[in-house]
């Protein structure tokens with residue numbers, strides 16, 4: 001399994017199973033663990049069954065007949081299949097069998113390459129084009145199963161990989177959708193040909209596969225250099241998409257501010273700015289099982305984190321609801337497994353004491369997440385005698401936060417994660433403070449596979 005596939009599978013569980021403590025029944029079709037498995041990113045409380053044609057790591061049930069599963073009707077809440085249907089001779093038969101063992105209201109997550117290498121495991125039969133999910137929906141109806149397409153889209157290529165994953169989420173009827181169903185497409189930038197339930201046309205329609213588009217762009221640049229001309233309107237451009245809400249319209253920020261890249265930074269729909277989208281993007285790179293057992297606390301409300309990701313989530317608003325004195329926090333030691341404070345310590349007179357307090361209420365396996373304002377701009381942190389500047393800050397933090405907060409002596413590891421805002425291209429640093437070296441290494445592995453630059457600060 002390539003890394004984008006595991007990442008997307010984690011997002012599926014995050015979005016559709018996030019926040020629930022249900023012991024879901026989960027079935028993985030084609031579960032053999034070849035460089036990664038969706039089991040790694042599934043909810044911890046789920047009861048996971050891996051099925052494949054041959055025994056091996058990650059396989060609980062060996063299928064004698066790939067088109068007949070040894071499970072009774074309506075057995076599973078979630079069925080996932082990633083990088084498997086392209087190797088399945090008659091995937092349409094598998095789809096019907098999946099429909100049979102899926103519970104009503106249950107979800108089927110499908111990931112198949114739309115474009116990529118010829119790869120024989122043991123044979124390579126199919127690629128899925130953008131409308132494939134609609135065809136499967138119709139095929140289900142013909143066979144007496146209402147398996148509705150909720151969303152489908154094609155992912156952009158991940159780093160230097162050639163794969164373009166086609167992702168589809170189906171839900172078996174009848175459904176009891178009392179709340180609004182989540183959608184995972186909102187968390188990706190650069191996706192194309194997005195089908196949403198009930199719509200007549202795909203969004204972000206894009207005629208060219210990414211390989212071809214890159215060739216056209218390269219050709220255009222070459223012709224431009226050599227003085228020739230082709231019509232630049234023929235080059236398809238991608239609209240930026242807010243990874244919090246899916247919005248595609250952006251307006252200037254507070255006081256008419258533009259992003260450092262010169263474009264308007266504020267999402268018209270949800271009001272998010274660069275920093276919120278960057279923090280959100282980083283947490284989208286962490287598997288659900290890493291967060292869903294944690295009790296979280298956030299100082300000052302901030303929509304970059306989704307409370308649904310956590311077992312419990314508490315917000316403290318300065319001078320308002322649930323207000324806490326961060327220099328002397330009215331909570332027991334080791335009470336939380338996760339604490340977030342973005343642009344908070346700048347405004348606290350004794351920031352070191354506040355930092356120690358934050359660590360006191362954190363469990364030994366806990367994580368502190370912080371944003372400071374532009375710490376890469378200055379080598380050393382500065383303290384002021386009295387609140388300074390337009391925002392009345394007591395401190396401006398710099399690259400020296402490890403020594404400023406005396407982290408080495410306290411046995412705390414600091415990760416500086418640099419990530420790009422998908423809407424403005426602006427880069428910012430987010431800090432994580434951790435006691436367990438094992439956790440620091442895992443986080444670094446997950447995030448650097450996606451796009452972030454993760455530094456373990458000395």
Ligand SMILES: [Zn+2]
Pocket residue numbers: 242243244245246247267268269270271272
């Ligand atoms: Zn938004």
